[in-house]
Amino acid sequence: MKKLLIATLLGLTAASAQVQAKTLLVYYSFTGNIEKAAVAVKDQTSTDVIQIQPAQKGLNYAANNYSLGSDLVDQIRSKPNDASSYPAIDPVDVDFSKYDTIIIGTPLWWSNMAAPMQTFLFHNGKAMAGKKIGLIVSSASSGISG
Ligand SMILES: Cc1cc2nc3c(=O)[nH]c(=O)nc-3n(C[C@H](O)[C@H](O)[C@H](O)COP(=O)(O)O)c2cc1C
Numbered sequence: 001m002k003k004l005l006i007a008t009l010l011g012l013t014a015a016s017a018q019v020q021a022k023t024l025l026v027y028y029s030f031t032g033n034i035e036k037a038a039v040a041v042k043d044q045t046s047t048d049v050i051q052i053q054p055a056q057k058g059l060n061y062a063a064n065n066y067s068l069g070s071d072l073v074d075q076i077r078s079k080p081n082d083a084s085s086y087p088a089i090d091p092v093d094v095d096f097s098k099y100d101t102i103i104i105g106t107p108l109w110w111s112n113m114a115a116p117m118q119t120f121l122f123h124n125g126k127a128m129a130g131k132k133i134g135l136i137v138s139s140a141s142s143g144i145s146g
Helices: 002-020 033-044 063-078 115-128
Strands: 022-027 048-051 099-109 132-138
Touching: 022 033, 022 115, 022 132, 033 048, 033 099, 033 132, 063 099, 063 115, 099 115
Parallel strands: 022 048, 022 099, 099 132
Antiparallel strands: none
8 A cells, every 4th residue: 555655656746747847948049030939939838948148249240251150160160179169158047957858049150050059058068968859940041060
């Protein structure tokens, strides 16, 4: 009887954990396309949404034939294991234990995720291990390659 009660309680705990499992959407958007997708997801589901913001404000990543955005992606590509390769972003406080699914929303920059999103993933990727991962990507024409 005691065993049955414990098993039932364990079952209930697992079931309520499943009910409480939540989805987090983390997005970065420079010109607003991914932001529109993020707003649609937020409006139509119970997903929590967090926006990544570069620490340095007012930069135009598309100016001079995308030169700044290109430089940032090149820097990451050349030394991907070096934290200093990644542009600083505003602090993001996420309790990953609350989520079983994480959706990443990002534009493509030179066929890679935008540099500020790569910064977020560099610092938080390990905490996302074992979760279900979704991806929302926006580009002008090309596909994702890296
Ligand atoms: C620095 C930079 C690099 C980009 N590189 C690509 C690319 O390689 N291929 C592509 O199709 N679009 C590229 N784009 C266009 C964006 O991916 C596209 O406009 C996207 O929809 C922007 O999303 P956002 O409005 O959420 O920032 C680039 C844009 C920027 C600013």
